[in-house]
Amino acid sequence: xxxxxxxxxxxLPDHDPRARVDAPAPDCPVExxxxxxxxxxxxxxxxxxxxxxxxxxxxxxxxxRLSDKVLSERxxxxxxxxVVTRVRRPGWPPTVRYALTPHGRRLGPVLQALWDWGAAAx
Amino acid sequence: xxxxxxxxxxxLPDHDPRARVDAPAPDCPVExxxxxxxxxxxxxxxxxxxxxxxxxxxxxxxxxRLSDKVLSERxxxxxxxxVVTRVRRPGWPPTVRYALTPHGRRLGPVLQALWDWGAAAx
DNA sequence: CTGAATCCCTGCCGATACTG
DNA sequence: CAGTATCGGCAGGGATTCAG
Numbered sequence: 001x002x003x004x005x006x007x008x009x010x011x012l013p014d015h016d017p018r019a020r021v022d023a024p025a026p027d028c029p030v031e032x033x034x035x036x037x038x039x040x041x042x043x044x045x046x047x048x049x050x051x052x053x054x055x056x057x058x059x060x061x062x063x064x065r066l067s068d069k070v071l072s073e074r075x076x077x078x079x080x081x082x083v084v085t086r087v088r089r090p091g092w093p094p095t096v097r098y099a100l101t102p103h104g105r106r107l108g109p110v111l112q113a114l115w116d117w118g119a120a121a122x
Numbered sequence: 123x124x125x126x127x128x129x130x131x132x133x134l135p136d137h138d139p140r141a142r143v144d145a146p147a148p149d150c151p152v153e154x155x156x157x158x159x160x161x162x163x164x165x166x167x168x169x170x171x172x173x174x175x176x177x178x179x180x181x182x183x184x185x186x187r188l189s190d191k192v193l194s195e196r197x198x199x200x201x202x203x204x205v206v207t208r209v210r211r212p213g214w215p216p217t218v219r220y221a222l223t224p225h226g227r228r229l230g231p232v233l234q235a236l237w238d239w240g241a242a243a244x
Numbered sequence: 245c246t247g248a249a250t251c252c253c254t255g256c257c258g259a260t261a262c263t264g
Numbered sequence: 265c266a267g268t269a270t271c272g273g274c275a276g277g278g279a280t281t282c283a284g
Binding site: 245246247248249250251252253254255256257258259260261262263264 | 265266267268269270271272273274275276277278279280281282283284
């Protein structure tokens with residue numbers, strides 16, 4: 001959805017056309033960000049990659065209860081969102097490395113903000 | 123899920139027991155925050171309330187395509203999460219006012235962080 | 245080793261109708 | 265005015281199986 005954080009300094013310019021909508025809009029930046037993080041396991045995969053480049057089976061070992069299907073889905077989703085890059089290495093056995101893009105690394109502060117809010121007493 | 127924003131200054135203490143899990147955990151602060159914002163329309167309702175106290179029908183007018191059912195669900199969900207308070211006013215016709223709690227108002231920076239990330243070029 | 249395809253089940257959301 | 269009850273469609277996620 002589209003947002004203006006009204007009354008919250010500094011606040012974004014109200015001239016942004018993606019603001020002031022009355023329904024969920026896929027081009028709203030907040031929607032884009034939440035879409036990138038959407039789905040079970042997604043943030044755990046990102047957290048793992050914040051620790052550095054990983055291979056497919058390394059991710060599987062780090063998250064043993066995550067199924068192949070969902071891991072594939074998440075990696076595809078995150079690649080689509082421009083968060084991770086996928087690099088096939090030639091040779092045998094075939095190996096693939098996953099790493100955060102610069103944009104993906106900028107999710108660090110976002111996850112921190114979410115953590116801080118969730119950690120504060122309700 | 124539980125997160126440690128590894129490699130991102132300042133970073134949280136790694137002693138937090140809610141970190142370093144290998145599966146989605148409901149008590150992880152990031153999970154808590156995402157759960158509060160989960161579901162369609164949720165952030166739009168919050169954004170509306172960031173502009174100040176609102177009544178039920180004011181919210182309906184601001185978000186005309188949001189059904190009664192989902193609006194009720196969202197307000198209940200946000201109240202459960204400690205984000206909004208619900209105040210019935212005596213008299214006729216019955217009126218109810220919804221407002222953000224202090225905790226809810228702290229979602230401003232969180233939504234800002236999400237906006238900023240989503241607005242940055244991928 | 246690194247995935248994609250399939251099956252099934254569950255939970256979310258929207259529409260409609262009804263109540264205090 | 266401020267909701268709740270009910271139903272149906274669809275997408276998400278887990279287990280298993282198959283493929284490059």
